[in-house]
Structures are given as C-alpha cells and as structure tokens.
Amino acid sequence: MRTLVPAEQLEGAAQQQYGQMLEQARSQRVLAPDNHPQLQRLRAIARRLIPFAAPWNSRSRSWQWEVNLIGSSQVNAFCMPGGKICFYTGILDKLRLDDDEAAMVMGHEMAHALREHARERLAKTQATSLGLSLGARLLGLGELGNVAADLGTQLLALKYSRDDETEADLVGLELAARGAYAPPASVSLWRKMMTANGSGGPGFLSTHPSGPNRIQELQDNLPKVQRLYEQARG
C-alpha cells in the first residue's frame, strides 16, 4: 500500500501545505516571530532530538527540519512528512508543559513522520480517491482535482491508528531520552492530556487516539530508556 504514495511526492505536498499554513498564520498575525521565547524553547528542543532521527528513517538525513509556533487555543501539535513541525500555543499553555514534556510531544510527532505513518494512512485513502478520479474520467468528468494537492490537505485531518500511536509513543520516548529529556515526563504528559480532554478540546486526542494501556505501556518502558537518558545527561 505504502508504495502508492512515493515519499518524495508526499514530502513535497507536505512542504507546500506547511508553507501555505504559515502564510495564512502570518496574515492573521498569529505566527510566532523568531524571537518568541516559546518558539526559541521549541527550536532548542528540536536541535537536541533531530541528531537521533536518522536511524528511524535514513531519508530524514536530507530533510529540512522546521519548527514553528502558531497562536491558537487548540491543544495540538504535529510534524508533517519531511520534518515540518508545528505547535499551537494552546498545547503549551493549557497543559503547562515543561521542557521534558514538550520534548515528549515533539518526539512523538517526529516519530509519526519518521515511521511514515501518514504515508501508510494516505495510501489507503489515495487508493480510494484514485478510484474516484478514474471513475470520473470514464464518465467524461475529467480529473477530480490534483491528487498531490489533495494529499497536503488530507495530511492535517489524518487520524492515526492505535498501533501507530504505540510506535510513536515508544520511538518518541527514545528520541527524547537520547536528547537528555527525562523519560518520566512521557507519563506526566499523557496524564495531563487525559485530564485536559473535554475541557481543552478534542484536538490532539482525536487524531492521536489513546488505547486503555497507553500510560502503563510508557511506564513499563521507562527502565529501558533510563540509561540512554543518563548517558545523554552525562
């Protein structure tokens, strides 16, 4: 399924979509400027995680990673294919994330991109839309829009599977630990996320569905990454 959407095509579509999103945020005056303290904090975190990304996806060596912050009450963050990261101020403010917890969010989002979860999800959707456009052509209706442009808009509405979530949790935990961020923050992050759910809006949890064992699973994995964390600290 994955081969239906070439990585290059998806990364190109993501870059285009990300650029449009930033442009829109800029015109609405909600795009954080480079000297915004919260944005600087996020970029510092990214600089500590990115060096450990390549073992999870060799293509990522050539990604142009970017981190941006948008003023919005939404509790959300994402990393598009190709390493385009965005946080909304809502996730930092409403969950009162410390650096370790913010690193866990970023690691989780980076893991989705590195493990190409979007590509897998989209391959299934695209099989459907290719079928649609083929059907339309047969009926003489012409192409139903540009598939590549569609990909970009679909990226933001993707809902991951619980298996994707588990992988993103564990890969993200390891990335953060190697970047010298405290592993127990993964547990406190998800506790906060669960508590905020309902009051903080469904944003993050609706696209990142939690299984019943998410926190337990993270807790069970803390000992495995503790040494990586200590080595990184040392």
Ligand SMILES: [Zn+2]
């Ligand atoms: Zn997720």
